[in-house]
Amino acid sequence: MILEVKEKLKEIVMKNVDMKISFKDISDETNLIKEFILDSLQIVNIIADIELVFEVAFPQDRKTLELLTKFDELSNFIQKMIMKDKVN
Amino acid sequence: MNHIGGINTLFYTLSNGGTVVIADNRRAEEICKIIEKHKVELLPASPTFLNLLFLSGYYKDYDLSSLKIISYGTETMPENLLKKLNEELPFVSFKQTYGLSELGILQSKSRSSDSLWVKVGGEGYETKIVNGKLFIKTNTAMLGYLNAPDPFDEEGWFNTEDRVEIDGEYIKILGRDSDIINVGGQKVYPSEVENILCQISGIKNAVVYGEANAVLGNIVTAKVNLTDDFLNIKAYELKQKIKEFCNNKIELFKIPVKIVISDEDLYNERFKKIRNQ
Numbered sequence: 001m002i003l004e005v006k007e008k009l010k011e012i013v014m015k016n017v018d019m020k021i022s023f024k025d026i027s028d029e030t031n032l033i034k035e036f037i038l039d040s041l042q043i044v045n046i047i048a049d050i051e052l053v054f055e056v057a058f059p060q061d062r063k064t065l066e067l068l069t070k071f072d073e074l075s076n077f078i079q080k081m082i083m084k085d086k087v088n
Numbered sequence: 089m090n091h092i093g094g095i096n097t098l099f100y101t102l103s104n105g106g107t108v109v110i111a112d113n114r115r116a117e118e119i120c121k122i123i124e125k126h127k128v129e130l131l132p133a134s135p136t137f138l139n140l141l142f143l144s145g146y147y148k149d150y151d152l153s154s155l156k157i158i159s160y161g162t163e164t165m166p167e168n169l170l171k172k173l174n175e176e177l178p179f180v181s182f183k184q185t186y187g188l189s190e191l192g193i194l195q196s197k198s199r200s201s202d203s204l205w206v207k208v209g210g211e212g213y214e215t216k217i218v219n220g221k222l223f224i225k226t227n228t229a230m231l232g233y234l235n236a237p238d239p240f241d242e243e244g245w246f247n248t249e250d251r252v253e254i255d256g257e258y259i260k261i262l263g264r265d266s267d268i269i270n271v272g273g274q275k276v277y278p279s280e281v282e283n284i285l286c287q288i289s290g291i292k293n294a295v296v297y298g299e300a301n302a303v304l305g306n307i308v309t310a311k312v313n314l315t316d317d318f319l320n321i322k323a324y325e326l327k328q329k330i331k332e333f334c335n336n337k338i339e340l341f342k343i344p345v346k347i348v349i350s351d352e353d354l355y356n357e358r359f360k361k362i363r364n365q
Contacts, residue, residue, distance in 0.1 A: 015328070040303050040304050041304070041340060043303055044307050044345050045345055052322075052327065060300070060301070061302055065302075
């Protein structure tokens with residue numbers, strides 16, 4: 001399941017960055033903000049797209065921003081939220 | 089008849105020897121039926137109602153040839169809708185009205201039937217534009233609000249909070265200050281974005297408003313009613329279509345970040361868009 005999350009997440013990132021990138025440009029260690037020089041608008045669009053695609057809600061705080069500094073952590077966080085929603 | 093615009097129409101028509109036809113309900117079909125039956129010449133309406141009239145297509149099923157004027161006001165008219173209405177009802181003259189419950193209805197003159205530029209003022213009314221905002225002074229203004237601060241300045245000017253553009257004697261109303269969305273310090277007029285969204289064939293109606301956001305202060309959110317063209321579309325897919333359509337038409341920060349698909353009406357009982365979600 002985590003692989004599926006990562007694939008979808010990569011698609012979202014690719015649609016929101018200015019530069020042309022492929023799946024292999026994003027690894028578990030990628031700092032999305034730094035690597036793809038994300039501006040504020042791109043960041044909120046990525047978060048909003050994640051919420052739409054995975055049907056989850058991000059907390060409105062700085063922690064959400066920190067998640068974008070490591071692709072792997074962001075993927076795990078999304079997966080946890082999906083699992084939590086399923087349990088509830 | 090719970091709006092200054094309705095009261096103005098009632099008094100104006102009766103004092104000029106006209107007949108007022110009051111509808112049982114405000115559905116587009118009912119209004120068209122009444123126009124045909126009573127040979128109505130003037131239809132005062134909000135842009136939201138006119139959009140519903142246009143989308144419903146009922147205006148094609150009834151004889152509306154008696155109509156001479158459609159006056160519109162209470163909210164910003166989308167340029168694209170005005171253009172379509174002029175094409176579909178070429179025998180009608182579209183006139184923009186302007187007024188506030190606090191001040192009354194000002195005389196107004198649209199530059200042309202398909203223009204959003206309007207001259208407002210006339211006898212008894214003074215107007216001025218300060219920092220892009222319209223101020224009005226008149227002896228017929230209300231005394232003040234009950235149990236609330238006096239909204240008039242020392243010289244009696246009332247700040248309408250309406251942002252306007254100026255071209256000689258004409259103004260174009262961009263939107264009310266309270267509706268403006270501040271996205272990271274950049275201003276977004278909801279009506280501008282709504283106007284673009286309603287040009288997308290699968291979108292029947294749209295209302296745009298700001299939503300608090302930790303990164304940008306506010307983000308642009310659009311709530312939309314869809315037509316069958318977008319039946320079963322997912323919100324993410326719709327957002328991609330919106331992004332694609334808006335690209336190069338408006339600045340990136342104006343493109344809605346959040347999309348809410350809704351079956352609910354996006355307007356109140358007076359056919360005015362509900363932006364305070």
